[in-house]
Amino acid sequence: MSGPNGMLYGGDEIGALVFDPGHHSLRVGYAQEDTPKADIPAVIGVGPATHIPDAEEKVPDGNVTQSGTKAGNELRHYIDVTELHVARPGMEVQTYMKDGQVDNWDLFEKMLDYCYAKVIRSPSEHHPALFTEAVWTTRPAREKLAELLFEKYQAPAFFLVKNAVLAAFANGKSTALVVDAGASQTSAVPVIDGYALVSAAVRSPVGGDHLAAQAKAMLGSMHIQMLPIYSIQSKEVIRERERARYTLKTLPAGLTHSWQQYMLKRQYEDFCHCVAQVSESAYDERTAASVPGLHYEFPGGYHQDFGPERFKLTECFFEQSLGAPHLVCAAASSCDADARPALWGSVVACGGVANTPGYLDRLTKELASRAPSSHRLKSHAAPSPAERRFAAWIGGSILASIGSFQQMWISSQEYDEGGKGQLERKCP
Ligand SMILES: Nc1ncnc2c1ncn2[C@@H]1O[C@H](COP(=O)(O)OP(=O)(O)OP(=O)(O)O)[C@@H](O)[C@H]1O
Numbered sequence: 001m002s003g004p005n006g007m008l009y010g011g012d013e014i015g016a017l018v019f020d021p022g023h024h025s026l027r028v029g030y031a032q033e034d035t036p037k038a039d040i041p042a043v044i045g046v047g048p049a050t051h052i053p054d055a056e057e058k059v060p061d062g063n064v065t066q067s068g069t070k071a072g073n074e075l076r077h078y079i080d081v082t083e084l085h086v087a088r089p090g091m092e093v094q095t096y097m098k099d100g101q102v103d104n105w106d107l108f109e110k111m112l113d114y115c116y117a118k119v120i121r122s123p124s125e126h127h128p129a130l131f132t133e134a135v136w137t138t139r140p141a142r143e144k145l146a147e148l149l150f151e152k153y154q155a156p157a158f159f160l161v162k163n164a165v166l167a168a169f170a171n172g173k174s175t176a177l178v179v180d181a182g183a184s185q186t187s188a189v190p191v192i193d194g195y196a197l198v199s200a201a202v203r204s205p206v207g208g209d210h211l212a213a214q215a216k217a218m219l220g221s222m223h224i225q226m227l228p229i230y231s232i233q234s235k236e237v238i239r240e241r242e243r244a245r246y247t248l249k250t251l252p253a254g255l256t257h258s259w260q261q262y263m264l265k266r267q268y269e270d271f272c273h274c275v276a277q278v279s280e281s282a283y284d285e286r287t288a289a290s291v292p293g294l295h296y297e298f299p300g301g302y303h304q305d306f307g308p309e310r311f312k313l314t315e316c317f318f319e320q321s322l323g324a325p326h327l328v329c330a331a332a333s334s335c336d337a338d339a340r341p342a343l344w345g346s347v348v349a350c351g352g353v354a355n356t357p358g359y360l361d362r363l364t365k366e367l368a369s370r371a372p373s374s375h376r377l378k379s380h381a382a383p384s385p386a387e388r389r390f391a392a393w394i395g396g397s398i399l400a401s402i403g404s405f406q407q408m409w410i411s412s413q414e415y416d417e418g419g420k421g422q423l424e425r426k427c428p
């Protein structure tokens with residue numbers, strides 16, 4: 001299918017791009033591919049340029065610095081782990097996300113600039129752009145995004161799709177009750193024939209960030225110190241539970257609180273990914289204690305086995321009023337009675353947290369005890385961790401490459417003629 005200007009949006013001629021912004025990371029890559037090309041932390045380091053040449057140092061053709069830049073005034077943006085994880089004096093860590101949607105547009109533009117220049121390495125005006133959005137995204141935020149893509153980035157075409165719809169597609173379904181356990185929240189969204197029922201969607205703030213905070217509190221109460229990995233010069237091999245012996249690096253002065261907290265959060269996340277597990281049924285100390293422990297070594301060298309704590313940590317995901325089972329029940333019961341059997345028959349779990357071992361089994365078990373007896377419960381999650389975490393991106397990649405979708409894009413010409421009103425009409 002050709003666009004109004006004769007270009008084929010989805011086929012081989014032009015690579016459509018899929019962007020999936022989340023609180024934890026932004027996934028970006030070409031439609032038709034299996035996984036995103038990049039998975040970039042959703043935070044940006046903002047700080048003074050590490051080295052600003054003096055006027056005399058400028059090369060004649062002006063390649064080194066912009067003219068008129070005064071030493072000390074220029075702020076640089078550090079994006080993605082190789083830049084962000086460097087200990088830089090004065091670099092603050094900021095996010096452009098708030099409450100499930102883009103909130104700081106200046107920062108988000110820096111991220112998009114980076115995506116086009118360093119990840120896609122191709123001009124934005126060559127690529128139709130499909131963005132995922134949370135069901136709660138407000139109208140001003142949707143309009144701002146369309147404006148940015150068409151006006152600043154000159155995208156030939158643009159489209160917005162609810163991430164729950166795309167996660168259902170990625171799991172081969174057009175009707176599903178999608179449980180998305182992400183970083184900032186867990187949500188349950190009914191999707192019927194490819195449309196998200198926004199009014200029936202529910203969410204709770206219990207997600208991966210909450211788990212990391214719980215892990216921090218738990219380790220604190222166990223008097224286990226999480227030393228920043230970047231502060232360790234060397235460590236000695238020690239026996240289990242022995243006091244750590246390490247030497248510290250001399251760090252540059254002026255490291256910001258926000259950067260240090262961000263780096264520590266990544267370490268608590270790592271601890272959770274390695275250690276946390278969901279128990280089969282509600283936490284029971286004796287059952288949990290009968291499962292062999294898991295070993296974890298901290299950056300300073302301290303190491304020990306973790307037993308029941310691993311299961312205790314994840315109970316928050318199944319808690320009475322904020323847990324995923326409750327969200328699923330609340331979302332299903334807000335739907336028409338005749339839609340409910342299909343939803344209960346197609347519960348799809350996705351998001352990074354759905355990778356916690358045991359998550360799907362426990363969710364299924366909890367739902368089985370709550371599902372109306374007249375409905376047959378079937379739950380599903382993609383087999384691989386990447387497919388779970390990238391579900392919405394993968395769904396976007398599939399959608400943007402199917403033939404019948406090509407007429408759905410909002411073309412730049414339609415946008416020029418119809419303005420932002422196109423958005424509500426074409427991307428409900
Ligand atoms: N293998 C894993 N096991 C457990 N948790 C994981 C795993 N991989 C990622 N996570 C957690 O999942 C979360 C990220 O999930 P996801 O990528 O779905 O979030 P997001 O879409 O960026 O955020 P949000 O949906 O809140 O906007 C993080 O909190 C991360 O720690």
Ligand SMILES: [Mg+2]
Binds near residue numbers: 022
């Ligand atoms: Mg998400």
